[in-house]
Amino acid sequence: MDDYKEIFLAEANEYMQLLNDCLMNMEENPQDAESLQEIFRLVHSLKGMAGTMGFDLLKQVAHDLENFMEQFKGNEHLLNSEIVDFFFESVDVFQGLLIDPENPGENERETAQLYLEKISSYWQEVLEEVPAETETETGAPSSEGETTGETTAERTAGEEEAVSAGDEMPAGESGVESEGEFEGEPAVDKREEPVGEPAAEGMPAAAGDGEEEIPCADDGEETAEDLTIELSEIEKEILNSAECRGEQGYVVKVVLLEGAMMKSVRSYMVIRALEQFGEIVTAAPSLQDLDEEKFDQAFKVLVVSSFLEPAKVKEAILNIAEVQQVEITLWQDEVAQRQEAPQEAADTSDGVAQAEPAAAQDAAGDEKAPSDADKAVPEQSCRQQPDKKQTSSASVPKVQEKMVRVETSKLDDLINLIGEMVIMRNSVMEKGTGLSEELDQSLDQMDRVITELQNVSMQLRMVPIKQVFERFPRMMRDICRDRGKEVELSISGEDTELDRSIINQLSDPLVHILRNAVDHGIEDVQERESKGKSRIGHISLRAFHESNHVVLTVEDDGKGMDPEKIKKAALEKGVADEEELSRMDEDEIINLLFRSGFSTAPEITDVSGRGVGMDAVKKAVESMRGSIEIKSEVGKGSMFILRFPLTLAIIKALMVRAGGYIFAIPIESIRENVLLQPHQIKTIQKEWVVNMRGEVFSLYDLGKLLNFAPMDEEKDEYNVVVIETGQKKAGFLVDELLGQQEVVIKSLGNFLKDMKGITGATVLGDGRVTLIIDVLGLLEDRRVEVG
């Protein structure tokens, strides 16, 4: 049970943070319906969790608060800063109760009881302000049924206003929902048309929290917005040509469940499903708006198809979670209905109408023209616009958007193929250059184009790191609260771009490093002050490009790492022995932290339950072909430096012959190539070393290191590839240097991916597989035997 409690507390505390954030937003705009919805949901979830754990008082407060908040749904105009302050108080109450939720202390109990009473009294006040329908709701949480009834009544009242207002609407206003089913039933249900209220989610049929999933009748339909599909010239063309081909336009109206989360993903799923049945022309609101969740619950999509079976489409879309309703009508029918709109005067909210009279007029104008033609049989429209068809058919874009959605697998395929092309280009260049001048020219051109293509393809995979960084400020506030530390997080370089596959995996390691910085880096306020440091600690998170890499740094001005302490701990935990330690410099000792089995804190203070250690962070970073190191100064602070290659798939490599085979060494790891004379190579403790311009580093026979044939011992001169990666520097002795080349990295597959020393393979022009050296891995894994 204690286990669960830990975890419950972690979640609950996260909610507190989220609640705070939302309330802060709400403070700036108390009547924002979305904020209300957010905090309502948070309190609701808290209630649920508390209930599950049996923390009754906590649950009670959450319960009453939740019901109180619910009053404001649809009545956001009643919210003001005083009430928001009152909501803020709840966070304090909750946190008091969270100290010991099973057995809250006396003070916390009293505070909670007091708060409950306050809720009552506020409720009364609010009741007085809200007209009629909420009278019966005093303190009755299970009033869901009644709520529904009341709001319906309210709606009917409201709707009457709508009708009368509608009569005065400009004739072109065409916000009619064509409710007709495909079977041709006309069913404009006016009951759902609210007027004048900035209804957040349409009418919450089931008391807003969805505990009862049975909305009454046709409730939940969102018609507060204008869901008319407007066609641009090009889109009209598309429709026309489709109709000429014998296809039909269908309007698919989808209504999501009230309170559906991540609506943009839902709309994406709907569109994806629809693409199976035909071609998407446009949507209302626009596809862009759908992506940005600028809609309430409903949206429409216009699809053209020759084989669409409404029943099947409905089934497919209704099968998506949180989709409440699907209606399909013929585009022709919808257009026809619009013509009749002015007579019906069934209209939507004034707000919308007022905001878009101009648009409405245009829409009316546009629709009137083709509709005249439409009255006749489709063929006529085809005949009447033969010219337009010709000129525009050449350039008919599928959808008018600035963005397109592409499946990542298609992107990956494209990039792979471009990679293959790069390899082939290399081979062709090799064989073809110098044969004839004409050929050389063509080859040059081809080379240029392919290089450009390669650049573009690399761009396709690049994504700004912002999305990873975004979560951090909030998370940091949470962690700091939790640990009782004060830290300011500054972030720079959010626009730095990284390969998308890295982006996804970066979050976890970074989170851990940040947590670590707060836990073990930044001292608490007293300590800092006594040391003469600023009260508030600083952590800076930076991202930037450097040569061929993306570098991320997390720097704190905390207490830094003490090499002596780390040495001791390393010995104690058996992470390293005396001998090894004696050969290390301070930096290397500090980086011992990355070895498994390490933790300098006596107990784990990380409550989140993740428990990812530094060794796992390093593994994660390295699996992305990156490197990580720590630099630190006792008393001053620490810095974590992560480096990632800019592109994963194609790299420049130096080809070398060693051990009887050819290998590729990534250029990014190479500092330089040198030729050494035998006398320059010294032996220290059975290792070969060289002193180059004052720096001493080890030399290794690459062939031997890889378990292949060793070099000839006696040579006049030795080819040495000096490699440098992160902290490590060394020289590889090879038989021959074969020149630089761009290579496409191919994975070794699941069975071999853990091979130390090899980071992948590439295929040379002749089809042979060449292994790519993982320099860091090779060095770390070495066992010194060279004599």
Place this chain on the structure above:
Amino acid sequence: MEEERIEESREVQLVAFMLEDEEFAVDIHKVREVIKLPEITPLPRSVDFIEGVINLRGDIIPVVDLCKRFSLHRPEERDEQSRIIIVEIDGSGEIGLIVDAVSEVLRISEDVIHPPPTNVSGARAELIQGVGRLDNRLIIILNLQEILTSEEQLALEEVTITDKDTK
């Protein structure tokens, strides 16, 4: 070709091949293709039965020498008849199996297949899914999942250390 109902027992389809003079087979559904031996790039510091990797239309596939895997004595070099059978290992990817010759596609009924004999010990036993009798042929059916088991993976890494020491 019609499917005949053979009372209850089902038929299994296998690709049979030779390793020296013993006959083996694998489930045909796992076989992707059979190719002649291309150039094989050896892997440094790997277990001896992993011959290396090959390039199969752009994919890098590890290749296992089945004779070594079964610790069979190998008298001759590989010849014209040698082949690589590319098989798929559930959930992990593809590998190639070097065999001396591919004989045929067999259809045998399930009840002709028996579990591996108890006197076969150690690693060999795990690799065998069953033994089929056909006329007077004894066909050893491989358990593909075990060809490169995870213990093997660890062994791969540890071997790197010991290999160096023996040099």
Place this chain on the structure above:
Amino acid sequence: MAKSILVIDDTAFMRTTLRRMLEENGFFVAGEAENGEQAVEKYKELKPDLVTMDITMPVKNGIDATKEIMEYDPEARIVVVSAMGQKSVVIDALNAGAKDFIVKPFRPDRVIEALQKVAN
């Protein structure tokens, strides 16, 4: 017959909460897993009708686990569980083969609705 579900999440609390929710609604929880690697193993072992898969997990995340499970069993029905604001990740999950998604904090009715829809 009740549908069997494999519940995957790295926090015990979520797994317990989900389990309770599912069992109260007629599902049979065949097993649990706490990271992507375990998820794949358990899937192969239990062959459940449905899977709820948390996206962010250590060792192997939900998207990779989804890909692997889909490779192993193209008919697998995986519903991913995501926190708010992880839109692109959810889309990646859907593209990796997940049939649908649910968002934390949970609304029990939505969770059940989604699972029932996916179970068909």
